[in-house]
Amino acid sequence: MEQTAAAFARTESALDRSSVWKRVFSIARNTFREAVRDRVLYNLVLFALVLIASAIFLGELSGGQETKIIIDLGLSSILLFGLFIAIFVGVGLVYKEIERRTLYAILSKPIGRGEFLLGKYLGLCLTLLVNVIVMGIGVSLALVYVTRGWNPLALSIWPTILLLYLELAILTAAALLFSTFSSPALSALLTFFVFVIGHFSADLKTFANSLGGNAARSVFTGLYYLLPNLSHFAFITPAAHGEVPAASSALVAALYAAVYVTVLLSAATIIFKRRNFK
Amino acid sequence: MTTPSKYGFSNLLLGTIILLGMMSVVGLARWMEQNRVTQDSQFGEADLYLNAAAARRLSLGFNGLVADWYWMRSLQYMGRKVVHHRDTATVPLDIGDLRVLNLRLLPSLLRITATLDPQFMAPYQFGATVLTTFDTDAALQLLHYGIEQNPNQWRLYQHLGYIYWQTKDYQKASEIYAKGGALPNAPRWMAEMGARVAAEGGSRRAAREIYQHLYDEAKDNETKSLLARRLMQVDSYEERDVITKVLDAFAKRAGRCVTSWKEVSVPLQTLGLRIDLTSGAPLDPAGTAYVLTEDGCKVDLDYRSQVPFR
Numbered sequence: 001m002e003q004t005a006a007a008f009a010r011t012e013s014a015l016d017r018s019s020v021w022k023r024v025f026s027i028a029r030n031t032f033r034e035a036v037r038d039r040v041l042y043n044l045v046l047f048a049l050v051l052i053a054s055a056i057f058l059g060e061l062s063g064g065q066e067t068k069i070i071i072d073l074g075l076s077s078i079l080l081f082g083l084f085i086a087i088f089v090g091v092g093l094v095y096k097e098i099e100r101r102t103l104y105a106i107l108s109k110p111i112g113r114g115e116f117l118l119g120k121y122l123g124l125c126l127t128l129l130v131n132v133i134v135m136g137i138g139v140s141l142a143l144v145y146v147t148r149g150w151n152p153l154a155l156s157i158w159p160t161i162l163l164l165y166l167e168l169a170i171l172t173a174a175a176l177l178f179s180t181f182s183s184p185a186l187s188a189l190l191t192f193f194v195f196v197i198g199h200f201s202a203d204l205k206t207f208a209n210s211l212g213g214n215a216a217r218s219v220f221t222g223l224y225y226l227l228p229n230l231s232h233f234a235f236i237t238p239a240a241h242g243e244v245p246a247a248s249s250a251l252v253a254a255l256y257a258a259v260y261v262t263v264l265l266s267a268a269t270i271i272f273k274r275r276n277f278k
Numbered sequence: 279m280t281t282p283s284k285y286g287f288s289n290l291l292l293g294t295i296i297l298l299g300m301m302s303v304v305g306l307a308r309w310m311e312q313n314r315v316t317q318d319s320q321f322g323e324a325d326l327y328l329n330a331a332a333a334r335r336l337s338l339g340f341n342g343l344v345a346d347w348y349w350m351r352s353l354q355y356m357g358r359k360v361v362h363h364r365d366t367a368t369v370p371l372d373i374g375d376l377r378v379l380n381l382r383l384l385p386s387l388l389r390i391t392a393t394l395d396p397q398f399m400a401p402y403q404f405g406a407t408v409l410t411t412f413d414t415d416a417a418l419q420l421l422h423y424g425i426e427q428n429p430n431q432w433r434l435y436q437h438l439g440y441i442y443w444q445t446k447d448y449q450k451a452s453e454i455y456a457k458g459g460a461l462p463n464a465p466r467w468m469a470e471m472g473a474r475v476a477a478e479g480g481s482r483r484a485a486r487e488i489y490q491h492l493y494d495e496a497k498d499n500e501t502k503s504l505l506a507r508r509l510m511q512v513d514s515y516e517e518r519d520v521i522t523k524v525l526d527a528f529a530k531r532a533g534r535c536v537t538s539w540k541e542v543s544v545p546l547q548t549l550g551l552r553i554d555l556t557s558g559a560p561l562d563p564a565g566t567a568y569v570l571t572e573d574g575c576k577v578d579l580d581y582r583s584q585v586p587f588r
Contacts, residue, residue: 061350063498065400072342079339199338230339237342241397 023111024119031093031123032130040089040127043081047135050077051142066146071157071240074139075164079236081135082128082168083195089127090175091187093120094272114269121176121265128168136161153242159250160239166257167233171195173264174228180272198230228260326386330393337394345395352387352401353500356408373504374511374586376411385409385416392420396427399434400498406437407492407504410444417441432464433495440488443475452476467491486512510563511586514579520549521560521568521577535574539567 058069097103140154174194178187208220232253235245337344359379391401402424409417421438435458442451452475459469478484493505543558552561559567564584
């Protein structure tokens with residue numbers, strides 16, 4: 001009898017777990033659909049135009065460096081377009097639901113606030129993934145076009161594209177965190193600051209080392225380690241010379257991104273749970 | 279309630295405003311274009327407000343792209359100066375001495391490019407071929423920086439060796455070529471070049487090989503064109519040796535120097551030189567006729583020739 005009860009409880013908890021993910025994925029799917037409806041993927045057209053124009057004109061201007069410039073420009077555009085999507089869509093994910101009052105309808109159903117945030121996050125990550133993959137294919141095709149044949153760089157850029165995606169995943173989580181407690185404009189500004197500081201963090205360490213006082217040095221060293229260090233994901237410049245990130249460093253970077261995203265989403269959930277929507 | 283006719287009127291009014299506005303914008307733009315105060319040419323020569331380290335820091339992970347921008351800016355900076363010289367100067371540009379172009383920003387532009395993307399090889403080659411003609415120290419600094427950042431790149435040793443060879447420091451050039459030749463993936467000719475420069479220094483054979491290898495390696499048209507003209511210069515030296523021999527033989531035989539090319543055009547043609555059919559003058563590798571010195575005893579390049587004088 002006891003065994004049957006325990007088995008029943010296990011099955012119930014497994015069912016509950018599976019339904020949690022069902023709910024999360026359902027929100028994620030809807031977030032992705034909404035992004036598509038909001039014509040977020042239209043940026044791909046602009047991206048394609050940038051690439052085509054650069055492939056045609058840069059040959060004249062760059063003194064035979066078309067391949068390098070296509071990679072630099074293409075991968076930088078992936079990062080920049082992704083950053084814009086992460087910021088401008090990310091900061092509106094929660095705010096729009098509150099503004100339209102659809103959040104009340106969602107939260108009145110058996111959906112946790114954490115599940116809601118995770119679903120929103122995964123939905124935007126899916127949108128970014130589609131973007132990044134399509135843009136990556138665009139860069140590869142542009143490389144094949146300028147070399148008038150197969151170019152090994154068309155394949156070797158993909159590990160770098162993966163690193164860019166991980167960087168965008170962190171920035172999306174940051175945008176979502178800020179959007180749980182501030183207005184879209186302020187959230188966008190704060191997320192952009194995270195991007196800037198993330199690429200300046202190496203200087204933060206140098207600055208900390210140059211300081212005389214122990215307290216100040218500790219503060220800045222602490223900030224260096226606590227703030228996201230996005231330079232770990234910056235591999236565009238070596239990729240333009242055919243280099244591929246080492247598997248070990250890419251793996252550690254992926255782990256770093258996963259841990260950072262977990263921390264940011266946990267913080268976002270804590271704040272979001274404390275918010276009173278009455 | 280708004281009637282359709284009222285809509286029609288407001289649309290017509292707005293359409294008229296847009297039309298008039300656009301016409302005014304075009305008119306104003308034309309007026310400004312005609313009455314624009316010419317900017318002081320010094321503005322184009324203003325010092326770069328970012329040094330290499332600051333540019334790298336501010337590039338926020340887009341350093342490769344910013345390097346590309348500085349690279350294109352370097353090419354355009356030089357291109358503009360060359361075009362301006364072509365349009366205003368009476369004497370053609372001597373690529374052996376680019377001091378006349380006043381390319382004072384070029385060392386900084388190339389240095390920033392190299393700092394932003396140290397693996398980018400084009401600025402080093404451009405620096406070696408162009409900076410050497412007016413600022414050897416800047417060229418050496420750039421190449422030493424490149425080698426510091428890419429110690430296994432044999433091409434950088436090739437460029438550095440070329441700079442030392444240009445400054446006639448054949449011993450140093452030979453050492454650099456040999457050092458580059460010892461690197462993995464370096465072609466065999468690098469080590470051979472080291473030995474040749476050590477043995478022959480500034481010989482034409484060494485010069486031809488150095489220029490030819492640099493030409494083969496070059497990717498941008500600017501550098502290729504400079505090196506092609508250097509190769510023409512080597513050819514021209516050899517042609518002038520042949521012409522001098524013919525002129526000397528004529529002087530010995532006739533007891534005087536030639537008064538016109540026509541007097542020696544047949545032997546010159548027999549020796550394989552290209553001849554201008556009207557004047558009988560031999561043509562340099564760029565297709566311009568050689569000139570006789572005033573006494574007719576020696577040959578020289580025409581001042582309009584594309585072949586470098588130095």
